[in-house]
Amino acid sequence: MIKNEDTKLESMIQRVWRQLHSAQLANNTHIVTNKAQVDMIQNQIGTGIPLIVEPERRDTFPAIALAASYLYTFAEASLDEIVCVLPVDAYVENCFFERMKKIEETILESGATLALIGAYPSYPSEKYGYIVPRHPTLNEHRMPYMTVQKFIEKPHKEEAQKLIEQKALWNCGVFAFTLDYLLGLLSDSGLPLQYEELVKRYAELPATSFDYEVVEKAGHIVVIPYEGEWRDLGTWNTLTEKMDTHVIGKGVVSIDSSNTHLINELEIPVAILGLSNIVVVSSPDGILVSDKSASPRIKEIMQNMRQRPMYEERRWGWYRVLDYQKSEDGKEVLTKRLNILAGKNLSYQMHLKRTEVWTIISGEGEFILNGKWSRIKQGDVLQIPIGARHAAKATSDLELIEVQIGNELIEEDIVRFCMTWEEIEKGV
Numbered sequence: 001m002i003k004n005e006d007t008k009l010e011s012m013i014q015r016v017w018r019q020l021h022s023a024q025l026a027n028n029t030h031i032v033t034n035k036a037q038v039d040m041i042q043n044q045i046g047t048g049i050p051l052i053v054e055p056e057r058r059d060t061f062p063a064i065a066l067a068a069s070y071l072y073t074f075a076e077a078s079l080d081e082i083v084c085v086l087p088v089d090a091y092v093e094n095c096f097f098e099r100m101k102k103i104e105e106t107i108l109e110s111g112a113t114l115a116l117i118g119a120y121p122s123y124p125s126e127k128y129g130y131i132v133p134r135h136p137t138l139n140e141h142r143m144p145y146m147t148v149q150k151f152i153e154k155p156h157k158e159e160a161q162k163l164i165e166q167k168a169l170w171n172c173g174v175f176a177f178t179l180d181y182l183l184g185l186l187s188d189s190g191l192p193l194q195y196e197e198l199v200k201r202y203a204e205l206p207a208t209s210f211d212y213e214v215v216e217k218a219g220h221i222v223v224i225p226y227e228g229e230w231r232d233l234g235t236w237n238t239l240t241e242k243m244d245t246h247v248i249g250k251g252v253v254s255i256d257s258s259n260t261h262l263i264n265e266l267e268i269p270v271a272i273l274g275l276s277n278i279v280v281v282s283s284p285d286g287i288l289v290s291d292k293s294a295s296p297r298i299k300e301i302m303q304n305m306r307q308r309p310m311y312e313e314r315r316w317g318w319y320r321v322l323d324y325q326k327s328e329d330g331k332e333v334l335t336k337r338l339n340i341l342a343g344k345n346l347s348y349q350m351h352l353k354r355t356e357v358w359t360i361i362s363g364e365g366e367f368i369l370n371g372k373w374s375r376i377k378q379g380d381v382l383q384i385p386i387g388a389r390h391a392a393k394a395t396s397d398l399e400l401i402e403v404q405i406g407n408e409l410i411e412e413d414i415v416r417f418c419m420t421w422e423e424i425e426k427g428v
């Protein structure tokens, strides 16, 4: 969605990954994510990057603790190793990564428990953490850091203004600490350090951010100031500041609507008339219409609203849910459109709670049902009963409409036997 220096569009993860590469930091990087994002990440930046997958979505403190435990258990990291955490939605210049490279030596030189990177604030935002340095000028140390007097997460506007007057910096979301320090926090709470054990007890970790759980309470913190551009593109209003058009997707914004942006991922057009300072985002997962300044509140307002994914990128392509119905007797019917890219395949799998009927709408491929192989093409209709083992491979881009009928139509109702076509052919 964001243009890079060569005016090519790239996603935030592609941008940050490219920047980590050019700063020669990519080799030592792990990505912490949740299950729903794994295939999308691998489609966008490749499969060679070690992923740490949360068993459930909580917040940044549990995710960072899980990563520390993973590095301790599997990556043979020593306890005095320094771990640096970087959020994926930080829009920064390349020189930001040069600051990050100094973070290890900064911790060693200062003996601090935590090192942060701070950007110079441009307005009293309520969305960020504020780092108040003890002295607002760089000290005489070899490393360019300042000792932190206090850290305040998301203050009210008036307080933010006062903090800016005290020369506070915005927290850029980078946290560096020794592995020992973080594992110490886990054992102080009686939690295991071994990854497999921690995964089992993941739900016991407080569902709160690292900023509240650790940074606000930490003793000795230092900050490395960063003078370049920093934007947290994790909210819709900040993201629109980096868009070079007012409309992405089908639709129009009338000329009397000023500072209004539309991002439409649906196939139906959206028209915005005479509304200024708003952002409209329509996607298969929902529709957001918000005053720009209010858009960061989406997270809190939707906190308890859980729904199945309506669109997902997968290693083989993507699917979109077109329709869903539940009748009074509890029977569910869900219709999906699947797009399997040429050369890719679905896993060899079965379902315990649903039958499926597939109608091939374009392309050609191969299909295996209970060990029996056939060719498939546009117009074919395939019946897949409960418990039947099945897989499909696209020889050209293959699109199909899948109608699921059953009792609990969730993505998790998939028993996978093997993933690659070679394995499937061998096993059949």
Ligand SMILES: O=P(O)(O)OC[C@H]1O[C@](O)(CO)[C@@H](O)[C@@H]1O
Binding pocket: 314, 316, 319, 345, 346, 347, 349, 356, 402, 414, 416
């Ligand atoms: O296990 P894979 O290869 O990701 O395939 C999952 C897809 O296969 C199906 O279960 C089809 O049987 C789809 O509903 C689902 O999206």
